Amino acid sequence: MKNILITGGAGYIGSHTCKALAQAGYNPITFDNLSAGHKHAVKWGPLEIGDIRDSEALSKVFKKYKTEAVIHFASKIVVSESVREPESYYDNNVNGTLSLLNVMQTHSINVIVFSSTAAVYGYPETNPIEESHPLLPINPYGETKLKCEELLEKYRDTHGINYIALRYFNAAGADPTSELREEHEPETHLIPLLLKAAKENKPFSLFGNDYKTPDGTCIRDYIHVTDLASAHIKSLEYLINNQRSQCLNLGTGKGYSVREVLEAAKKITSKKINEVISERREGDPDSLVAKADAAQKILDWHPQQSDLHNIIRTAWQ
Ligand SMILES: NC(=O)c1ccc[n+]([C@@H]2O[C@H](COP(=O)([O-])OP(=O)(O)OC[C@H]3O[C@@H](n4cnc5c(N)ncnc54)[C@H](O)[C@@H]3O)[C@@H](O)[C@H]2O)c1
Structure with a gap:
């Protein structure tokens, strides 16, 4: 069984990917400092507790398990926190990735799949957004x-480490058999916040209803976490066979407005959700939708679970 090191495997997308990897016959080794992840989410392979900035700890794990490739999820992820304390984001995310790449090089591991994000584009000049x-x-x-994407390119050119950087749009939903779920603290994502409001009968803050969209609320492209997981396995296998490094969008190519998601959540939960219109959040573009054809074509990857109702239903379940 091939060992794959999963940094951040105790987190939301990492744990779902570990399950998918185990089902596909791999042995996922989670390497996580548990700063935001959960021990109970690591069920499909060993957990090694450590920080990606600690090269000795990483090196020990690579010595313990003969590792074929790395999937790198570990990151701080809260946009508003990154505005308040950018240095901790640069340290964790950039220095952490640098440390990981150096240790990979030492151990001659030359395949990495990296969690990037649509946030690399900033305000979109066109929608849907292409990789270019x-x-x-x-x-x-x-x-x-x-x-991190730039570092990956440098390490490809100078050390032959091949990469795919997957630029996710909005990850959402949960394992369809309810073995895993989204457990961020603090939670900043729309669907878990809506479901919490429904469950606890508390008001839901809708940030801005005067955007340039048909109903005035922001439009986003939601992709089910199990579809993300399968894209990682496809990327891994593609890289092992083709060694062609690249950046790919992961989305469905279809956007939903916050109001559409809210209405769908009311229907699926059969609960009343009391919305409170709040100020716009800084830096929220009107619409962010992926042009997702490249990943579909190159990886032969086709989202199966990303219908909005299924996303909300699995999260609610
Ligand atoms: N959730 C989304 O919608 C979304 C969208 C775009 C990109 N991403 C990216 O996907 C990845 C996973 O996101 P998620 O939602 O699963 O986040 P998460 O917070 O649930 O998981 C991240 C994991 O990384 C671990 N971690 C953080 N810093 C670490 C370090 N220095 N050393 C070791 N472990 C560390 C945390 O403990 C956590 O388990 C992140 O890289 C994130 O930037 C997520």
């Missing part, structure tokens, strides 16, 4: 992800 869109992030979180 200018890269102009508008917050430190997006900047650190762009720096």
Whole structure:
């Protein structure tokens, strides 16, 4: 069984990917400092507790398990926090990635799949957004992800480490058999916040209803976490066979407005959700939708679970 090191495997997308990897016959080794992840989410392979900035700890794990490739999820992820404390984002995300790449090089591991984000594009000049869109992030979180993409390119050129950077749009939903779920603290994502409001009968803050969209609320492209997981396995296998490094969008190519998601959540939960219109959040573009054809074509990847109702239903379940 091939060992794959999963940094951030105790987190939301990492844990779902570990399950998918195990089902596909791999042995996922989670390497996580548990700063935001959960021990109970690591069920499909060993957990090694450590920080990606600690090269000795990483090196020990690579010595313990003969590792075929790395999937790199570990990151700080809260945009507003990155604005307040950019240095900790640069340290964790950029220095962490640098440390990981150096240790990979020492151990001759030359395949990495990296969690990037649509935040590398900044305000979209066109929608849907193609991979060739200018890269102009508008917050430190997006900047650190762009720096990591640049590092990956340098390590490909100088050390032959091949990569696929997957630029996710909005990850959402949960494992269809309810073995895993989204557990961010603090939670900043729309669907878990809506479901919490429904469950606890608390008001839901809708940030801005005067955007340039048909119903005035922001439009986003939601992709089910199990579809993201399968894209990582496809990327891994593609890289092992083709060694062609690149950046790919992961989305569905279809956007939903916050109001459409809210109405769908009311229907699926059969609960009343009391919305409170709040101020716009800084740096929220009107619409962010992926041009997702490249990943579909290159990886032969086709989202199966990303219908909005299924996303909300699995999260609610
Ligand atoms: N959730 C989304 O919608 C979304 C969208 C775009 C990109 N991403 C990217 O996907 C990846 C996973 O996101 P997620 O939602 O699963 O986040 P998450 O916070 O649930 O998972 C991140 C994991 O990384 C671990 N971690 C953080 N810093 C670490 C370090 N220095 N050393 C070791 N472990 C560390 C955390 O403990 C956590 O388990 C991140 O890189 C994120 O930037 C997520």
